Amino acid sequence: MSVPLTLLGLLEREPSHGYDLKRDYDAFFGRGKQLPFGQVYATLGRLARDGQVTAGGAEPGDGPDRKRYAITDSGRHVVDTWLADPVEPEPHLQTVLFAKVTLALMLGKPAAAYLDTQRAAHIRRMQELTEIKRTGPLVDTLLADHALFHLEADLRWIDLTSARLADLAEAVRNR
Amino acid sequence: MNSPAVTRGPMIETRHVAKNFGQTSALRDASLCVAQGEILAVMGPSGSGKSTLLHSMAGIYTPDQGEVLFDGQLLNTMTEADRTKLRRTAFGFVFQFGQLVPELTAADNVALPLLLNRTKRKVAYKTADTWLDRLGIGDKGDRRTGELSGGEAQRVAVARALALAPKVIFADEPTGSLDSLTGEKVMDLMTGLAREQGSTVVIVTHDARVAAYADRVVMVRDGLLTPGDRPSSSSQGRHGAPAPAAAASAAKGAN
Numbered sequence: 265m266s267v268p269l270t271l272l273g274l275l276e277r278e279p280s281h282g283y284d285l286k287r288d289y290d291a292f293f294g295r296g297k298q299l300p301f302g303q304v305y306a307t308l309g310r311l312a313r314d315g316q317v318t319a320g321g322a323e324p325g326d327g328p329d330r331k332r333y334a335i336t337d338s339g340r341h342v343v344d345t346w347l348a349d350p351v352e353p354e355p356h357l358q359t360v361l362f363a364k365v366t367l368a369l370m371l372g373k374p375a376a377a378y379l380d381t382q383r384a385a386h387i388r389r390m391q392e393l394t395e396i397k398r399t400g401p402l403v404d405t406l407l408a409d410h411a412l413f414h415l416e417a418d419l420r421w422i423d424l425t426s427a428r429l430a431d432l433a434e435a436v437r438n439r
Numbered sequence: 440m441n442s443p444a445v446t447r448g449p450m451i452e453t454r455h456v457a458k459n460f461g462q463t464s465a466l467r468d469a470s471l472c473v474a475q476g477e478i479l480a481v482m483g484p485s486g487s488g489k490s491t492l493l494h495s496m497a498g499i500y501t502p503d504q505g506e507v508l509f510d511g512q513l514l515n516t517m518t519e520a521d522r523t524k525l526r527r528t529a530f531g532f533v534f535q536f537g538q539l540v541p542e543l544t545a546a547d548n549v550a551l552p553l554l555l556n557r558t559k560r561k562v563a564y565k566t567a568d569t570w571l572d573r574l575g576i577g578d579k580g581d582r583r584t585g586e587l588s589g590g591e592a593q594r595v596a597v598a599r600a601l602a603l604a605p606k607v608i609f610a611d612e613p614t615g616s617l618d619s620l621t622g623e624k625v626m627d628l629m630t631g632l633a634r635e636q637g638s639t640v641v642i643v644t645h646d647a648r649v650a651a652y653a654d655r656v657v658m659v660r661d662g663l664l665t666p667g668d669r670p671s672s673s674s675q676g677r678h679g680a681p682a683p684a685a686a687a688s689a690a691k692g693a694n
Contacts, residue, residue, distance in 0.1 A: 380665060383658070390651035398627060412648055419647045423484070426660075 266346075266360065267299065268307050272316055272335060273343050273367040279320075279334035282308055292370075292436075293363055308333055316342055343367075347378055350385035353415055361418075365425060369436045379426045386419050448511050450475045450607060450639040451496050456505035458491050465491040467662045469505070473607075478630055478640040480653035485645060488662040490611055493643045497530055497609045498522040510606065528556055531600030531608040531638070533629065535615035538596055541585030545571060548584055549599045556603070570598035574628055590621035597629045601636065608633055610642045614649055626652045 267289075274280070274288050286304045311317040316339030320332040335343075347368050351360050361382065368375035393408040393415075400408070425432070449472035458466040466488040473479050473496075483489040494500040495507055498514045507514040509529070514522060532538065539548045549567035554560065571577050574594040584592050593613065600608050613629065614622030630652045633640045642653060650656045658665040 380658075384656075387647065387650065387656045390647060391653070391656075394648075394651040397623075398631070412651070416647050 266363070267303065268311060269343065269346050270363050270367065271304070271307055272311060272339050273347075273363075273371065275317060275333055275335040276340060276343055276371055279332050281330065281332055285333070292366055295359075311339065315339075343371075344373075347373055348381065350378075350382045353386045353389035353418070361422070361425075365429075365432070366436055369429070369433045375433075376426060376429055379422050379429075383419065383422050383426075386415050386422070390415050390419075449473055449508075450477070450510055451641070452506075452508040453492070453496060453502075454506045454508070456492070456495050456502040456507060458488075458495055458500055458502050464662050466495065466502075466659075469495075469659075469664045471657065471664060473639055473641060475639055476634070476637050477655065478633065478642070478653045480642045480644060480650035480656045481659060482644060482647065482650045482656055483659035487659045489643045489645075489659040491662075492659060492664075493609055493611055493641060496641060497532070497607075498526060527552065528603070529606045531603055531605035533593075533596050533600050533608065533610040533613045535612040539584040539592060539599070542583060544581050545576065545584055545587065545591075545595045545598075546580040548595055549602050552599060552603055566602050567598070570602045571595070573601075573632060574598045589616050590618075590625065593617060593621075593625050594628065597625060597632075601629075601632055601638070604636060605638055607639045607641065610640065612644055613642065614644075614646070619648075622649065 270289065270293055271285055274285055280288075282301070282304050285308075286299055286301060289304075290298050308317060308319070312319050312333070315336060317333045317335055320334070322330050347364055351364070364378060365375050367373075368378055390412055393412050396408045397405045451471075451473040453469050453471045456466060456469040457464070469488075469492055471492075481489045481492055491500065495502050498507065498509070498517070501515065509525065514525075517525070526532075540551070543551070546564060546567045549570055550560075550563040553563035553566060558566070568577065568580055571580050571594075574597060576591055576594050576598075579587060579591055579595075584595055587595065593616075597613075600610075608629070610629065614625055617625060626649055630640065640653075642649065644650050
């Protein structure tokens with residue numbers, strides 16, 4: 265899971281404080297594992313340094329950091345590119361895909377199209393692996409089979425998620 | 440000057456094809472081109488309309504709207520007799536079940552379509568033997584297909600489809616009733632030998648691992664075609680470019 269890109273995506277909804285970002289990250293993407301405050305602020309610092317967010321002046325109040333962060337045009341572009349780019353088809357990428365789909369629904373971006381792009385990337389990789397099986401030695405075939413079965417599992421998840429997008433969009437909005 | 444390969448149109452083309460069954464819309468606005476020698480997979484869940492698309496492409500169903508062209512000829516306006524002739528001479532079919540006559544031998548089943556096309560008996564049976572051999576079941580020619588295993592029977596079905604040297608092979612869930620390894624061998628042989636022969640293949644499947652044998656994969660969902668995968672540069676090179684070595688090794692591997 266890419267923490268910087270996910271935080272940046274959350275900031276695209278509206279400018280937020282570090283505390284609010286951490287709370288939303290934990291609720292949507294934490295899966296029982298909380299994001300440490302230190303990591304949130306360090307990440308926001310790096311995003312500000314790279315010009316993807318701006319930090320407002322400190323506001324009065326308790327807590328380590330009361331700055332309000334806002335995404336820049338450059339940051340928006342980074343999020344758009346990330347969401348639209350298919351993830352490298354490797355086994356066990358469900359968490360990245362999950363984050364992308366959830367963020368896309370949250371931001372009203374075309375999640376179905378992103379899943380279609382991902383499906384095409386997966387199928388392309390499966391075609392390459394099948395070609396290896398057709399022409400390679402048995403040991404390569406066994407390795408290709410292993411990858412093919414995992415990619416097939418990903419594809420099933422992609423298909424099921426595509427079929428559930430309307431319900432998921434509602435669940436994300438009502439959270 | 441253009442080469443024939445460049446000027447040649449698609450082998451199969453559907454233009455805005457729609458098909459309804461009663462109130463149910465099975466296929467909507469399906470436009471698709473399949474190049475000569477291309478192996479295309481149509482994927483989709485059951486009930487998505489993928490088999491309706493295949494049956495429309497093969498002239499088995501007449502679309503309610505749109506056009507289907509085979510090698511530039513419009514199927515819609517052909518007489519049923521002409522369409523039947525086309526299916527018998529230019530198309531080969533591989534289905535999941537029930538296409539072989541169980542009481543006849545493997546050789547009879549492969550020779551039958553050739554005999555229907557008025558091939559001389561001796562030639563038809565020689566061709567049948569050659570194809571059964573290529574599919575690694577040369578020793579099963581005189582066995583009744585009802586007595587063969589699922590994988591052997593499906594190889595007979597592939598031999599029967601290929602023996603006609605069809606322009607297009609339509610395969611609907613060709614490995615649906617087979618275990619993984621047997622299904623893989625059938626796919627390997629069917630696609631390898633079709634490439635060698637230059638036949639165009641349209642495969643309908645819900646199985647991504649089967650679809651991965653194709654040059655290009657398109658998706659059907661709720662009766663609508665989604666663009667799916669574009670042919671990659673490597674797969675484009677495979678179109679119409681027979682790969683005898685690969686096909687031969689595929690046949691060898693399945694023995």
